[in-house]
Amino acid sequence: MTSAQFLLALAWAGITMYALLGGADFGGGFWDALAGGPRRGFAQRRLIEHSIGPVWEANHVWLIFVIVLFWTCFPPVFASVASTLYIPLTLVAFGIIARGSAFAFRKASTELWQLRLFGGAFALSSVLTPFFLGTVAGGVASGRVPAGLARGDLIRSWWNPTSILGGVLAVGTTAYLAAVYLTGDARRHGGEELADAFRRRGIITAAVMGVVVIGGIFVLRHDAPRLYDGLTGRALPVVILSAVAGVASLALLVIRRYAVARITAATAVAAVIWGWPVAQYPVLLPPHVTVAGAAAQPTVLHATLATVLVGLVLLVPSLVWLFALFQRSREAETD
Amino acid sequence: MLALPAVAATPGDLMAARGQMAFSLGWHIILACFGVGMPAFTVFAEWRGHRTGNEDYTRLAHRWAKVMGVLFAVGAVSGTILSFEMGLLWPGLMGTYGQVLGLPFALEGFAFFIEAIFVGIYLYAWDRLPPHRHLLAGLAVCVAGVASAFFVVSANAWMNQPRGFDLVNGKVTHVRPWKAMFNPAMPPQALHMILAAFMVAGFGIAGVYAVGMLRGRRDRYHRIGLLLPFTAAAIVAPVQVVVGDSMARFLATDQPPKLAAIEGLNHTGSHVPLSIGGAYIDGRMRYAVRIPDALSLLVGYRPGTVVQGLDKVPVADRAPINPVHLGFQVMVAIGFGLVLLGAWLALAWWRRRDLPRSRWFLRLTAISGLASVVALEAGWVTTEVGRQPWIVWQHQRTADAVNPAPGLWVGLVAVLAVYTVLTVAAVYVLRHLGRQPVTAPQEGWAEEYTP
Numbered sequence: 001m002t003s004a005q006f007l008l009a010l011a012w013a014g015i016t017m018y019a020l021l022g023g024a025d026f027g028g029g030f031w032d033a034l035a036g037g038p039r040r041g042f043a044q045r046r047l048i049e050h051s052i053g054p055v056w057e058a059n060h061v062w063l064i065f066v067i068v069l070f071w072t073c074f075p076p077v078f079a080s081v082a083s084t085l086y087i088p089l090t091l092v093a094f095g096i097i098a099r100g101s102a103f104a105f106r107k108a109s110t111e112l113w114q115l116r117l118f119g120g121a122f123a124l125s126s127v128l129t130p131f132f133l134g135t136v137a138g139g140v141a142s143g144r145v146p147a148g149l150a151r152g153d154l155i156r157s158w159w160n161p162t163s164i165l166g167g168v169l170a171v172g173t174t175a176y177l178a179a180v181y182l183t184g185d186a187r188r189h190g191g192e193e194l195a196d197a198f199r200r201r202g203i204i205t206a207a208v209m210g211v212v213v214i215g216g217i218f219v220l221r222h223d224a225p226r227l228y229d230g231l232t233g234r235a236l237p238v239v240i241l242s243a244v245a246g247v248a249s250l251a252l253l254v255i256r257r258y259a260v261a262r263i264t265a266a267t268a269v270a271a272v273i274w275g276w277p278v279a280q281y282p283v284l285l286p287p288h289v290t291v292a293g294a295a296a297q298p299t300v301l302h303a304t305l306a307t308v309l310v311g312l313v314l315l316v317p318s319l320v321w322l323f324a325l326f327q328r329s330r331e332a333e334t335d
Numbered sequence: 336m337l338a339l340p341a342v343a344a345t346p347g348d349l350m351a352a353r354g355q356m357a358f359s360l361g362w363h364i365i366l367a368c369f370g371v372g373m374p375a376f377t378v379f380a381e382w383r384g385h386r387t388g389n390e391d392y393t394r395l396a397h398r399w400a401k402v403m404g405v406l407f408a409v410g411a412v413s414g415t416i417l418s419f420e421m422g423l424l425w426p427g428l429m430g431t432y433g434q435v436l437g438l439p440f441a442l443e444g445f446a447f448f449i450e451a452i453f454v455g456i457y458l459y460a461w462d463r464l465p466p467h468r469h470l471l472a473g474l475a476v477c478v479a480g481v482a483s484a485f486f487v488v489s490a491n492a493w494m495n496q497p498r499g500f501d502l503v504n505g506k507v508t509h510v511r512p513w514k515a516m517f518n519p520a521m522p523p524q525a526l527h528m529i530l531a532a533f534m535v536a537g538f539g540i541a542g543v544y545a546v547g548m549l550r551g552r553r554d555r556y557h558r559i560g561l562l563l564p565f566t567a568a569a570i571v572a573p574v575q576v577v578v579g580d581s582m583a584r585f586l587a588t589d590q591p592p593k594l595a596a597i598e599g600l601n602h603t604g605s606h607v608p609l610s611i612g613g614a615y616i617d618g619r620m621r622y623a624v625r626i627p628d629a630l631s632l633l634v635g636y637r638p639g640t641v642v643q644g645l646d647k648v649p650v651a652d653r654a655p656i657n658p659v660h661l662g663f664q665v666m667v668a669i670g671f672g673l674v675l676l677g678a679w680l681a682l683a684w685w686r687r688r689d690l691p692r693s694r695w696f697l698r699l700t701a702i703s704g705l706a707s708v709v710a711l712e713a714g715w716v717t718t719e720v721g722r723q724p725w726i727v728w729q730h731q732r733t734a735d736a737v738n739p740a741p742g743l744w745v746g747l748v749a750v751l752a753v754y755t756v757l758t759v760a761a762v763y764v765l766r767h768l769g770r771q772p773v774t775a776p777q778e779g780w781a782e783e784y785t786p
Contacts, residue, residue, distance in 0.1 A: 053455075053459060054455040054456070054458070054459035054460075055455055057407070057408065057411050057451040057454060057455060058448065058451040058452045058455055060411065060412075060415070060451070061411075061444065061447055061448045061451050063415065064415060064418055064444050064447065065444050065448070067418050067419070067422070068418065068437065068440045068441050068443075068444045069441065071421070071422065071429050071433040071437055071440070072433060072434055072437025072438065072440065072441055073434070073437070075429055075430050075431070075432075075433030075434050075437075076430050078422055078426075078429055078430070078433060079422065079426035079427070079429050079430030079433070080426075080430070081422070082419075082421075082422025082423050082426050082429070082738075083422070083423070083426035083738045083739070083740055084740070086423040086738060086740055086746070089419055089422070089423055090419070090423060090746050090749070092419070093415070093416045093419040093420075093423075094749070094753055096412050096415050096416070097412045097413065097415075097416060097753060097757065098753075099412075100408050100409070100411060100412035101408060101409045101412060101757055101760065101761070103408065104404060104405045104408030104409060105405065105760055105761070105764045107404070107405075108401065108404070108405050108764050108767070108768050109764065109767065110767075110771070114764075114767075118760075149426050149427060149430065149738065149739050149740075150426075150738055150739045150740035154740055154741075154742075296433075296434035296437070296510070297434060297507075297508065297509075297510045299509075299510050299511060299512060300434040300435075300437065300438070300510050300512050303438055303512040303513060304437065304438060304441055304512075307438065307441050307442055307445070308441065308445075311441075311442070311444075311445035311448075314445065314449060315445060315448055315449065315452075318448075318449055318452045318453070318475075319452060321452075321456070322452045322455055322456055325456060325460055325463065325464075326459065326460075
């Protein structure tokens with residue numbers, strides 16, 4: 001493996017972490033929106049707040065990690081994507097601002113109208129942000145971002161069938177992950193009833209997403225034939241893994257095995273994310289920009305790789321401590 | 336590597352992109368200062384609380400941690416926007432030089448990661464960890480915050496002193512990323528910024544308690560709330576003057592056009608006076624108070640020291656003089672004012688072990704936070720506008736880095752609107768927090784509010 005390949009894999013691992021962790025935080029906002037009135041939705045909102053509170057900022061940093069790796073290691077790809085897709089990316093940026101601040105503001109508020117206002121902003125931005133990120137992914141994957149500064153169509157590059165599919169998939173995925181994760185959190189809090197509510201949401205979301213994915217196959221065949229060929233060709237095993245894991249987590253939710261369902265749900269989502277690069281490797285920007293062609297100079301790649309590896313030595317134990325602390329202490333609270 | 340063909344943006348879009356970047360950076364930098372400085376004050380207060388058993392320290396630590404939670408969240412997202420804008424607004428910079436200045440950003444990414452993780456632990460595990468371990472988590476936040484500032488500023492310093500690459504036929508090659516990061520402007524700039532962060536956070540927090548004391552709340556809680564951050568900031572202030580002075584001398588040798596713009600100095604020569612106040616009108620500095628030989632003395636300790644003027648800079652490569660000159664003057668004036676304010680407290684403390692009796696001390700302390708923010712922004716105007724028209728000094732013009740896509744002004748309008756709402760909401764929430772009873776930091780509506 002070359003340094004460029006290694007770093008691309010690390011960046012993709014970062015995207016996966018962002019989807020599995022940061023994505024679930026956005027999904028929390030999705031369910032916050034649908035929790036109902038202040039009285040009825042209180043228990044659900046409190047659980048979401050408890051689950052997201054300590055970790056969302058750390059989860060959010062995966063996005064910055066990915067951005068920085070791309071601009072350092074594959075600068076022309078970063079510049080092309082950012083300049084052509086500046087409209088949805090600006091909307092993502094606003095969504096990120098609104099979500100993070102509204103969540104923090106709500107936490108510091110006590111009056112009902114403030115809770116409603118900031119809660120509404122938190123919930124709305126939690127849905128819009130992954131949607132526009134999904135449209136960006138769809139635009140790149142369907143080959144609508146050519147190399148060069150703002151060379152693509154500024155509107156149709158992200159407002160097209162594949163992008164909209166990407167947006168819907170992203171929102172659905174975040175909602176699904178959050179529902180599955182929250183079942184386990186609810187149970188640890190001793191709220192079997194609350195766990196059941198999220199179990200129901202998880203099952204419904206899984207079913208809806210299944211339909212979207214099956215419909216999506218036809219969208220891709222029509223709108224992004226190159227990606228479709230890759231997904232049904234080289235990436236087929238990954239796609240099958242995703243489908244199997246998805247069905248398995250649905251079954252596990254039905255029989256209330258929440259802890260294992262988390263793993264299978266995360267596997268299903270991760271497999272979707274890895275299916276894309278497996279399908280189009282070594283192309284980064286279809287049709288012509290490849291990993292080797294876009295990579296920065298070897299000195300840069302080596303320095304960045306060394307930095308990331310040393311950084312991970314610091315990062316991984318810290319992250320493990322963060323998650324262990326809050327998962328464990330919740331168990332202690334229910335005892 | 337690929338070359339990136341581009342078409343030119345309109346001048347209006349370029350101005351819009353510059354305005355958007357300046358505004359969102361200028362906004363974030365205030366939050367960033369509190370992110371760097373405030374954890375240190377909070378951890379120190381918590382530690383004093385444990386050591387002395389003084390409840391007021393513990394209450395202050397709780398209060399500050401809660402404020403920190405809000406400021407850190409808003410700072411984290413407004414910082415993310417900047418990393419987006421690097422690509423959305425300046426893809427020409429990132430496409431060509433992204434690999435050269437990327438390394439400090441990668442390091443900053445990890446520092447920010449550590450910071451975010453330990454902020455989560457520090458704020459939410461207050462009662463779940465033994466005190467010494469909780470303090471250690473807080474210490475990790477302090478270290479990571481300072482490291483973040485260091486890495487980000489070293490990338491900015493590179494834009495002033497681009498190093499660590501060769502240009503062959505207009506293409507970047509032979510990149511030496513560590514050399515780029517450790518460029519000559521990095522040590523003074525990073526130190527200047529980190530000290531500024533402690534001044535902004537220190538005077539900013541002290542100002543809040545000065546207002547409380549002016550309103551008659553003169554208990555020990557308010558006195559400590561004023562004294563602790565004020566003392567830290569007042570110790571930093573004179574050090575900052577020395578660092579700032581060395582930076583100006585650095586400009587004289589390594590980036591003379593910026594010093595010439597700061598002073599509005601037209602002609603290269605010796606026995607150069609220092610211009611205080613005034614404005615650059617019709618191609619020369621007018622109405623300024625001139626101290627004979629002073630600039631030459633400051634730069635080289637001899638009146639005969641030659642200082643380079645604007646005449647050595649092609650007209651097309653000159654920065655706009657007035658904002659740079661004004662920014663510098665404002666920053667220096669406020670800096671010296673803050674040093675004097677600190678000296679006032681030191682004098683009173685030395686003579687009577689107490690705050691100065693005059694209400695003017697409290698009044699000036701109350702506005703010292705705002706004043707240090709103004710100085711901070713003025714300093715950034717000086718260094719950023721002073722580098723123009725270059726985005727990468729003497730290598731890439733800002734106009735060549737901007738996104739050629741049309742309609743960037745819409746982004747500027749949207750950013751202004753979003754940040755206005757954000758500012759109003761943040762100020763409202765922080766004022767509201769100040770009136771709430773002090774509770775453990777991780778508690779929020781979810782614990783306190785029952786429908």
